[in-house]
Amino acid sequence: MAQRMVLNVKLAVDSLNRNKLRSALTMLGVIIGVAAVLTMVALGTGARGSVEQEVTSAGTNLxxxxxxxxxxxxxxxxxxxxxxxxxxxxxxxxxxxxxxxxxxxxxxxxxxxxxxxxxxxxxxxxxxxxxxxxxxxxxxxxxxxxxxxxxxxxxxxxxxxxxxxxxxxxxxxxxxxxxxxxxxxxxxxxxxxxxxxxxxxxxxxxxxxxxxxxxxxxxxxxxxxxxxxxxxxxxxxxxxxxxxxxxxxxxxxxxxxxxxxxxxxxxxxxxxxxxxxxxxxxxxxxGLYTPAAAFALANLPKLDQVNLEEMTDTLDKANETMTALLASIAGASLFVGGIGIMNIMLVSITERTKEIGLRMATGAKKTDVSRQFLVEAVTLSSVGGVVGLLVGLMLAQVVTLILGWPATVTFVSVVVALGVAAAVGVIFGYYPAQKAAMLDPIDALRAE
Amino acid sequence: MSRFGEVVGTNEVAVNANVIKLDNVRKTYEMGETSVHALKGVSLSVEEGEFVTVTGASGSGKSTLMHILGCLDTPSEGHYSLGSEDVSRLSREDLAEIRNKKIGFVFQGFNLLPRTSAAENVEVPLLYSRPLEPASVRKQKALSALNLMRLDDRASHHPNQLSGGQQQRVAIARALVNDPELILADEPTGNLDTDTGREVMETLVELRAKRNITIILITHEPEIAAYGTRIVSMKDGLITSDTSNQ
Structure with missing residues (x-):
């Protein structure tokens, strides 16, 4: 089973390599989606962290x-x-x-x-x-x-x-x-x-x-x-x-x-x-706090009367709003990226109908064919996810340098970014893969 | 249009020394309101090591016969035994396994994967064998099949770097790689010039002589049909002649 998985990944990588430009363009949607999400999460976490750290280092327990x-x-x-x-x-x-x-x-x-x-x-x-x-x-x-x-x-x-x-x-x-x-x-x-x-x-x-x-x-x-x-x-x-x-x-x-x-x-x-x-x-x-903290706390009324709990509440609310905003941006860009992947997979399957016919003639079962194309879609989106991750890390650094906002990339955000990218591949690769698996071997062999 | 064939066929499956036994096979396609009878009761037995060429004009049913022999399709009526197994009522997934283990295909258009080396093309059937063999074993088998086709020096070439004859020999190597009981060739010389076509036919003849492999070849060209040890002619979904050609 594991061997067959390795084989499918190899087939996918070979296939994507044959159309480098096309693969790269298809990944772009996922790359942008993941990079945007990672950057903004990093900055959001960083801003929150800086406020907390500021307050803590000044002795909020005093x-x-x-x-x-x-x-x-x-x-x-x-x-x-x-x-x-x-x-x-x-x-x-x-x-x-x-x-x-x-x-x-x-x-x-x-x-x-x-x-x-x-x-x-x-x-x-x-x-x-x-x-x-x-x-x-x-x-x-x-x-x-x-x-x-x-x-x-x-x-x-x-x-x-x-x-x-x-x-x-x-x-x-x-x-x-x-x-x-x-x-x-x-x-x-x-x-x-x-x-x-x-x-x-x-x-x-x-x-x-x-x-x-x-x-x-x-x-x-x-x-x-x-x-x-x-x-x-x-x-x-x-x-x-x-x-x-x-x-x-x-x-x-x-x-x-x-x-x-x-x-x-x-x-x-x-x-x-x-x-x-x-x-x-x-x-x-x-007024000891940084611009990031000031931004997060800008809307607090009667600043001199707040206590730590109120401040944490406000931060949490700001964070919730930010998370909702992020989720919609992420959702939209990953959806578009996913549609791109589905589109290119459908094109690829039409182009490779004869190949599918040959694979079926030589013994490929439906699951073999659907797995091959599903793995290809997931590879496409995962590689996009990794690239997006790297781009996001760089962007976060750039924003930190230019605006002075701290950026924190957590292990969890990395895992989530990659997981979501892979999930996009599964979701949007499923239909094309099924379509390929449902082809009739005789018709597929005849295709031009 | 008698239905006797079906009745007779069911009782004769068990013991069969033939590689192939078709028993009154019929194939009917429903096209809307009309039915097209592509095969109207074909019976055929092929023994191990025979080189059978099937000729006929287009529409004679030879392609349908080829699909059924190749387990790409199942008969509407009648029985088909491949080796000792009745395969006429198997599911699509079981047929895929039969094709993988027992049949090697050679197509008119070669059907090689583009931008993929000859060795990797030959390896394709091995990817669907169960259990999956290790990569090193697969590669070894692919190379020895290419060697048999005297193409070992072309193993890393892509199809577009090979001549038509070489491409078809790569396809034959692919058909051989899983050590099948039967090679099915569908107009294998159709895309080749006369000399190259002859070369490919001689390769098949030699292969049969060396390995005692059973070959069924479909062609509409009489000169190509003449390479067979047995020539079967078809017309209108029926076998019209079946002669030895030693």
Whole structure:
């Protein structure tokens, strides 16, 4: 059986080789169809991937809990504005949050902008107290040195910009000491992380910072969740828990659980004395995303209010529309390609009636004849599929180069493209093959 | 128009030393409202190694006889035994298998596949043998059949690179490749000039002498018919004479 299949493929290839130009032209429809589909799927997947990656790399699994309830637009940790810029978060709050399900890491801390001393000079910098998990939460790249050993140590980490400004280079910064309000800290690491302007921050273990600046409450708690999709739900849990702990349970808030906008006081109840938001919201408001992401998200209303789930939903909807569009383009071009194959197979069978007669006279059964022509049609469409695949891969690369859209070709899309191409051959080759098999050997032999 | 033939025929199938036995074979084509009686009761026995030439004008029924002998068609009435097997009522698919195993065809127009080497042309019947033999065996058989036709040096030539005589010899090699019981030649010299035609006929005569193969050849030319060991003449769907020609 397998041998006979090999034989049929050989016959098909020989036959297609005899009419190279005709075979190539016939394949064109399938080539264009497969190439178009592959390119667009690659770009679609790439665009989606880039949005996801963008959002993920920026830390969509991060949740910011800040003390006070300030109006949006106030940027930078520590500059609180609007209603209730008070130190309302306690270390106990932080400990309770850490116990919540879905929370992976937590980094409580305070932040401020102040002068630090180094050697003879001093410099005005942004200082943030963080836990040792902070490095993991932001996947820090250490240019030199390493993370500090504990939240109470006298070790600090600096961003590359500070290291460069103050010490000339980040290698030189390592091991140097800086002074803050009478305490001395040793620089043990230099990091490179453009997120949240980390390159311009001096990171001090949060407990050490608290004792240095003599503070008991926290300015912020940064939380990471186990999975990106959980950020919004964990944020909601934190919100509810903190309200309870801070005694802000009232009807207005209970009804407004879903939307935090209501917490801003408009509802008439007691407003929250803290703010919880996910990083996805931050990323979107900062406009960090690429053209591809912007395109996919262009129609989102109130960009600053979306959460990750809403964004994923929008992406999925955009993807569905795109898939439907692709499917119709693919369907149309492959249908036309298939008709081309059927047409040329019918022509070929008319031309080769005498050959069919001879094959039948020498013992070919109906199945032999129909298989021969079916395999020929499938070979035609499959070779077209492979060529279309290569063309599609090249096109995707070209579009990436020119437009800067990322293209992702998945194994599945390759398999589907080839499978569909082969199926076109089977579907459109079936009728001609049956027609050939039904020929009467005597009539076929007489044909001219 | 008696129906005796059919009755007699059914009882005589079992033991038969002949390669071919036709028993009162009739063939009727329905053409709309009229019936065309192409064969009106033909009986013929051919023994192994005979070289039978069938002559007759066009419309005499010799082509229909050829189709039935070649298992391309079945008789409307009567019986046809090929070897020890009654093939007159077999299905189309079974007939294909019989043709493959037992019959080699030589046609007037050679019927070689264009742009295909002589060796691959000869190989065609082997592609439909069951079970399928390995490619190397098929190639070997094709080459030895070509060798028999003294065409081994032309094995890789395409038909358009061969003379008419050579093409017909390739076709004969193809007819021989499956070692058939019977070679059926339908006007094999019709497309050839006299000298080449003679050459092909001598090839067939030699083949019969060497291999003791049974040949039935259809022609309308008396000179060609004269090559046979036995000459059968047909007219109006009936055999009019059947003479030995040693």
């Amino acid at each position: 949740i910011y809990v800040k003390s006070g309830n300030y109006t949006r637009g106030g940027e930078g940790v520590g500059i609180l504005s609007g209603r209730g810029a008070a130190d309302t978060l306690s270390v106990a709050d932080s400990e309770e949050i850490a116990k919540l399900l879905g929370v992976r890491d937590i980094s409580p801390g305070n932040s401020l902008r102040t002068f630090i001393g180094f050697g003879e000079g001093q410099s005005f910098v942004r200082i943030q107290g963080v836990s040792d998990a902070f490095a993991r939460m932001y996947a820090w790249d250490f240019l030199a040195g390493a993370n500090f050993s504990s939240a109470a140590s006298d070790e600090v980490i600096v961003g590359r910009s500070i290291a460069g400004d103050i010490f000339g280079s980040y290698v030189d910064a390592l091991g140097k000491r800086v002074q803050l309000r009478g305490s001395s800290f040793e620089i043990v690491g230099v990091i490179d992380d453009s997120t949240d302007d980390h390159n311009e921050v001096l990171f001090i273990p949060w407990e050490s910072l608290q004792s240095t600046i003599n503070k008991q409450n926290l300015d912020s708690i940064i939380v990471s969740t186990n999975r990106a999709g959980e950020a919004a739900s964990v944020a909601e849990e934190i919100r509810l828990m903190l309200r309870q702990r801070h005694g802000i349970i009232n009807e207005a808030n209970a009804e407004a659980r879903a939307g935090y906008l209501a917490n801003q006081g408009g509802a008439g109840g007691i407003p929250d004395d803290f703010t919880v938001e996910t990083q996805a919201e931050e990323v979107l408001t900062r």
